[in-house]
Amino acid sequence: MSxxxxxxxxxxxxxxxxxxxxxxxxxxxxxxxxxxAKVTSLEKEAARDQQVMGTTSVAEFAGSLKHPRALMLLVPAGGPVDAAIASLLPYLENGDIIVDGGNTYFTDTDRRVTELAAKGIHFFGMGISGGEQGARFGPSMMPGGDRRAYERLRPVFEAVAAKVNGDACVAYMGSGSAGNYVKMVHNGIEYAIMQLIAETYDLLKRGLGLPDDRLQQTFEAWNETELNSFLIEITAKVLNEVDTETGQRLVNVISDWAKAKGTGKWTSQNAMDLQAPVPTIDAAVTMRDLSKLKTERTEAAKRLRWSPVVHESLLEDQFIAQVKNAYYVAMTTIYAQGMTQLRIASEAYQYGLQLDEIIRIWRGGCIIRAACLEDFRAAYQRDPALPNLLLDDEIGRRVVNMQQHLRTVVTEAVNRGIPVPAFMSALAYFDAYRSETLPTNLIQAQRDYFGAHQYERIDREGVFHTQWNG
Incomplete structure (x- = not known):
């Protein structure tokens, strides 16, 4: 019975x-x-007054849903999604809706949209952020697909999404694979911010020599400032956790071999396809890969020994304040990189993304929620066509006022041999973006020299080639 x-x-x-x-x-x-066993677990957890049914039968499941059917797949990306769709199709009808709630690469979603549309089935790709707790009590959700079919989904999604000042953290992203694409870039931003926090931790622990208690208290205090965010909040909690076996802080006995599921890599790969520069996301992906070279790094630590020559010791409170501001500047450039990629992709793939709406639904429930998103949303509301967050007067002014601290922190890290690729790439991005002239004119000349690729001039229109060797 439906x-x-x-x-x-x-x-x-x-x-x-x-x-x-x-x-x-x-x-x-x-x-x-x-x-x-999972079906039984679901029914046991449900309250007695709730209408919750679990089954292992595809036919029973499909037959139980109201028409047009609305169902979501939460299975691993790739083959399992196609297998689940194939098992459902014999029981579905024209107008039914399938939502893929996993981290699926956006081109797979485009393929499934086309294939299922031919059968009269609406297919949505929807990014979900917030992890296990978010799913249970309110995630941020990013659905993309047929706009008219979204009306069947909207009441459910708006009810279960996280709320910020009464606003549900869900919105229709755009056509086709827009939802998966937005979630992919969300995850790229997440990679970069996590790398930035890790470098901040390293600077304060290894560079400044902060003891564990002071380190934890610093992150906890920062979460009460403009740096307030979910990732800063959980960092303070992680640093406070004690290992019951050794009595040490748990983080000190966790391996530094970082894992990844690939969404950060997808962001970087597609950004290169679109010629959208996201150097800090690229650096974060690279560092996870480099972390896996544990055996080599251990050997290199023995062979490539170097004692830094540091003439001045760091003043604790002053350096903590400088790192705090450097983090804010670098974090802002990370969001600027990600949002610019979304703008470029929206034009390339005809998604029709609204950047202020994307930031609105990221304010609650999701992993990259942060206090600064209110300022970024206001920037896109002032100018929906803003090419880059750094060009907003208020945000640009704040970054310029703090950027010297980013330079100081990068310099201190270099002098002490502490790797900070996220901080460095953020600074390089900022300096390159604000440079009216870049040395790529030399690259153009080199390309023309060895490959006759031609170049343009600054003093007249046209395309030119020079016989450099004659």
Missing amino acids: QYDFGIVGLGVMGRNLLLNMADHGFAVAGLDLDA
Whole structure:
């Protein structure tokens, strides 16, 4: 009997939590998983007065949903998504809606949109940010697909999304794969900010020599300032955790071999395709890759020994303040890079993205939520066609006023041999972006010399080639 408002395929932690979130808001929901234990777990967690049904039968699941059916896939990206769609298709009808809630590469979503449209099925790619807790109590959600079909989904999504001042942190992103693309760039920004925080931690611990208690207290205090964000908040909590086995701070016994699921890499790869410079995201991806070279790094630490020559010791409070401001400047350039990539992609792929709306739904529930997003949203409201956040008068003025601290911090890191590629790339991006003239004129001349690639001149129109060797 068709009585359930929404269905989810895949009852792992994310799927189960999101389904229970929907039930909390009064929706009748159905879950499908081939693992009977997960089905049982869902039904046990649901309250008695909630309409929650779990099953291992595709036919029962599809038959239980109201028409037009609305269901979400929360299964691993790639082949599992195609397999889930194939198992559902015999039971679906014209006008039904499938939402992919995983981190899927956007071109796969475009393919599925086209394939399923031919069968009369609407396909959505939707980014979900917030992790397990977000799914259970309010995530940020980024759906993209057919706008008219979105109306069937909107009441459910707006109810379960995180709320900021009463605003639901969900909005229609645009056509096709817009939702997956926005989430991909969101994750690229996340990679870069996490790398920036790690470098900040290293500067204060290894560079300044802060003890664990003072280090933790510094991040905790920063979270009460303009640096307030989810990632700064959890950093303070992580640094406070004690390992029950050794009695040390847990972070001190965790391996530095970082893992990744690929979304940061996708952001960098596609940015290069679009010629959208995102050097700090690139640096973050590179550092995760470099972290995996643990054996080589251990050997290099023995062979490539160097004792830094530092003439002055750092003044603790002064350097902490400088690092704080340097972090703010670098963080701003990270958002500037990511938002510029979204603007360029929106034009290239005809998504119709509204950058102020994207920032609005990132303010709550998601991993990169931060107090500064209110300022960034205001910038795009002042000028929806803003090419780069740094060109907003207020944001630009703030960055210029603090940029000397970024230079100081990078210099101190270099002098002490502490790797800070996120800080360095942020500074280089800022300096390159504000340079009216770059030395790429020499590169153009070199290309023409060895490959007759031609060049343009600054004093007249046209394209030119020089016989350099004759």
